[in-house]
Amino acid sequence: MGGGGQRTEAGGVYTWEEVQSHNSRNDMWLVIDRKVYNITEWAKRHPGGFRVISHYAGEDATEPFTAFHPDPTFVRKFLKPLLLGELAATEPSQDRNKNAAIVQDFHNLRVQAEKDGLFRTQPLFFCLHLGHILLLEALAWLMIWCWGTNWMLTVLCAAILATSQSQAGWLQHDFGHLSVFKKSRWNHLVHKFVIGHLKGASANWWNHRHFQHHAKPNVFKKDPDINMLNLFVLGNVQPVEYGIKKIKDMPYHRQHQYFYLVGPPLLIPFFYNIHIMYTMLSRRDWVDLAWSMSFYLRYFCCYIPLYGPFGSLVLISLVRFLESHWFVWVTQINHLPMDIDYEKHQDWLSIQLYSTCNTEQSFFNDWFTGHLNFQIEHHLFPTMPRHNYHRVAPQVRALCEKYRIPYQVKTLWQGFTDIVGSLKNSGDLWLDAYLHK
Known part of the structure; x- marks a missing residue:
């Protein structure tokens, strides 16, 4: 949520609860290094396939992102247009337990x-x-x-x-x-x-x-x-x-x-x-x-x-x-x-x-x-x-x-x-x- 309690489309601040609510086929968010991304449309063009990235919808995908990509720096340029914001400072870096x-x-x-x-x-x-x-x-x-x-x-x-x-x-x-x-x-x-x-x-x-x-x-x-x-x-x-x-x-x-x-x-x-x-x-x-x-x-x-x-x-x-x-x-x-x-x-x-x-x-x-x-x-x-x-x-x-x-x-x-x-x-x-x- 943004500072006034309303969601912003870019540069927003979000909680894990909100991220986890976007885990359906037509509404997918994920987190990489505390950054929140909307991958709903990108997932269809994902070189590794739609399903593998959608399996992390509503989750922290930092570890698999690092594991699968030999050059994460190169891949991050595809993430920039998908960026919604970041996790709130009070939120932990890892989701769930x-x-x-x-x-x-x-x-x-x-x-x-x-x-x-x-x-x-x-x-x-x-x-x-x-x-x-x-x-x-x-x-x-x-x-x-x-x-x-x-x-x-x-x-x-x-x-x-x-x-x-x-x-x-x-x-x-x-x-x-x-x-x-x-x-x-x-x-x-x-x-x-x-x-x-x-x-x-x-x-x-x-x-x-x-x-x-x-x-x-x-x-x-x-x-x-x-x-x-x-x-x-x-x-x-x-x-x-x-x-x-x-x-x-x-x-x-x-x-x-x-x-x-x-x-x-x-x-x-x-x-x-x-x-x-x-x-x-x-x-x-x-x-x-x-x-x-x-x-x-x-x-x-x-x-x-x-x-x-x-x-x-x-x-x-x-x-x-x-x-x-x-x-x-x-x-x-x-x-x-x-x-x-x-x-x-x-x-x-x-x-x-x-x-x-x-x-x-x-x-x-x-x-x-x-x-x-x-x-x-x-x-x-x-x-x-x-x-x-x-x-x-x-x-x-x-x-x-x-x-x-x-x-x-x-x-x-x-x-x-x-x-x-x-x-x-x-x-x-x-x-x-x-x-x-």
């Missing part, structure tokens, strides 16, 4: 990481990673071309191609988050090449979906990665809600068993491929569609002469089947067994730590997971290159110990078993609530 000490200490940790150069990328690291992906693709084709198309070589070829596809997935994830090259247009182009031409997917689809996951991990209705389309119930809250409402779209008490039939084998071949194509066509994203089609054109030109049309379809289906298993097990280690709930309005450090865990470091784990075994560090610093995660990890662990925030590290095998265990626990909670009179 966020711990100001945690926020400040994490800010100091980030500043120190920047001073230590941990946000500077090594282009050679990513070029070498791209090189080993291309070598795997070439190896698969040369192996079949030289030695024939018997079933054993075909399975081996599919395994090599699935490996290259998985590694390309981790690499495009890097380019989606980072500014690997000094000129952003080159980074943008390489991201399109890796996810489009090497994987047959869509950069825009990935950006708009994945950034939501980072903004609000494991938060129902805000994190698309936990939208299971009623195939599964997750966490401790959703199963009880479904049980009380007598929702039985699936036998959820058996979900830890049918997960093996529905999750790993079908996610990429069916859901992701269909959803990606639907998204590109419905949004008329012709550039991403062209990149995606270039993958299939190259693939069929390479393998139809060796396998014929039908055999090539069988081979790519087998590749997607194997890749899907790899992708699901690796990505679900870090989030599915963790806290899954509705919005709790936590500070950045807390929301990431309670929804995320790490897998033990080793050369194999680093390569196998694309350094997503450092999921905690990746979520806290999404624009930090993965080759520096191990350097910031000790400071993060020390900060968590200071505030008694759990910092979980698991073996790869323990992570796999926890996925199934968490599904069983959620299914049991659903059954108890469902049978309760």
Whole structure:
């Protein structure tokens, strides 16, 4: 409110209560560094997508703003026309019950990481990673071309191609988050090449979906990665809600068993491929569609002469089947067994730590997971290159110990078993609530 008790359109002074009242689709305010902005119209043009910025409507977005933007100074010029005013001097810098000490200490940790150069990328690291992906693709084709198309070589070829596809997935994830090259247009182009031409997917689809996951991990209705389309119930809250409402779209008490039939084998071949194509066509994203089609054109030109049309379809289906298993097990280690709930309005450090865990470091784990075994560090610093995660990890662990925030590290095998265990626990909670009179 202004000094006379009336709201002003520019240069106004506002309370948190007033900011929080502007949290609907057609009326969105947010706060960054105590400045109040009206993002209602801008959200539709937000490069990261409408949903990711709208998830912070009516909230303090200072921490995610800093986390997502490699150059906040550049981005602030887009905020100037949206400025309404600032928080009243009597208002705290953090909204709701966020711990100001945690926020400040994490800010100091980030500043120190920047001073230590941990946000500077090594282009050679990513070029070498791209090189080993291309070598795997070439190896698969040369192996079949030289030695024939018997079933054993075909399975081996599919395994090599699935490996290259998985590694390309981790690499495009890097380019989606980072500014690997000094000129952003080159980074943008390489991201399109890796996810489009090497994987047959869509950069825009990935950006708009994945950034939501980072903004609000494991938060129902805000994190698309936990939208299971009623195939599964997750966490401790959703199963009880479904049980009380007598929702039985699936036998959820058996979900830890049918997960093996529905999750790993079908996610990429069916859901992701269909959803990606639907998204590109419905949004008329012709550039991403062209990149995606270039993958299939190259693939069929390479393998139809060796396998014929039908055999090539069988081979790519087998590749997607194997890749899907790899992708699901690796990505679900870090989030599915963790806290899954509705919005709790936590500070950045807390929301990431309670929804995320790490897998033990080793050369194999680093390569196998694309350094997503450092999921905690990746979520806290999404624009930090993965080759520096191990350097910031000790400071993060020390900060968590200071505030008694759990910092979980698991073996790869323990992570796999926890996925199934968490599904069983959620299914049991659903059954108890469902049978309760």
